Amino acid sequence: MANIHPTAVVDPAAELDASVSIGPYTVIGPHVKVGAGTTIGAHCVIEGHTTIGRDNRIFQFNSLGAIPQDKKYAGEPCELIIGDRNTIREFCTFNIGSPGDLGKTVVGDDNWIMAYVHLAHDCVVGNKTIFANNSQLAGHVQVGDWVILGGFTVVHQFVRIGDHAMTAMCSLLFADLPPFVMCQGQPAQARSMNFEGLRRRGFSAERIAVVKRMHKALYRDDLTLDLARQRIGGLAAEVPEAQQDVDLMAGFLDQVNPQRGIVR
Known part of the structure; x- marks a missing residue:
């Protein structure tokens, strides 16, 4: 049996590994799947067609798998897919995909995602990234591996960020950020490469x-x-x-x- 707090509301159709831990007052919907070793804190809402892998640590007050903030969305069974060993801190919002693009929002493995991060519909995040507090991704954004987003970074829809790139605090991206590049500013400008x-x-x-x-x-x-x-x-x-x-x-x-x- 999964370790589910008595105040949590877990739909009987949800698929939880026996080693999953669910905190107080958390709500888990019927189409949610959670892999072994994942812990979910208090007061989270995980809904939609959401699949969460192994050994993730999801802190309190997160909303994962809600419908996209897209007026065209009409109830299609789009998805949110989260990989393994991710840390997701407080007050993050990850939406499912939309039918006009991938139909899924994807987060890879070993990512460190701090508080108040927003991933809009159809975003794809790679592996071993760090998103500092209040990083905000609009729809259809693609983020490569080893990327670091400084706090309050805002990324326009359809923008791509290459592997090993890095943004400074309060950067605003309207254009693609190539691999290895460090940027800063509103709008962001290239400053150097991420040599360190x-x-x-x-x-x-x-x-x-x-x-x-x-x-x-x-x-x-x-x-x-x-x-x-x-x-x-x-x-x-x-x-x-x-x-x-x-x-x-x-x-x-x-x-x-x-x-x-x-x-x-």
Whole structure:
């Protein structure tokens, strides 16, 4: 039997692993699935077609799986999918997807999500991210792995944030933020690359040197985005060890919407 507080309201159709813990006054809907080792604090509401993986720690006062804030939504069985080993602090709101896009909102594994974070419909969040307090994602936002969002970061709908990118406090993103880039401002502007974060993750000096050259091509040499993309594409031939980093940046830039562009 799951450890369910007597004041919690859990629909009999919900699927809870026997090791799940549910705190006082929490409400769990009929289409919710929760994996082994996950703990859910007091006064949470988890509803909709929501699937939560293993060993997550969900603190009190969260709303997960509510319908999207989308006037076009008409009751379709869209989803919220949360992976494993995530920490979700107080007062977060994660909505299900919408039928006009993926139909699901997805959170990966090993993410550290602080208080008052909002994930709108059809957002996709990768792995090992950190979202500081009051980070706010509009609909259809995509966030890569190892991303750090400073407190009060606001991200416009359909914006993409690449792996290892980082925002300063109170950043406002209207354009795509490429991998490795650190930005700040309203609207956000590129300031540097996340070199210290890369060192902490075991990047060699050679790989970091290539990231510096990518930054130079994008932001220091007054190149168009197309010319910068061409220069970046040739870096792997010079430093084969950085092939994956060049591919990551090139793949991201290839998908940039010309009307939105990148954070400059």
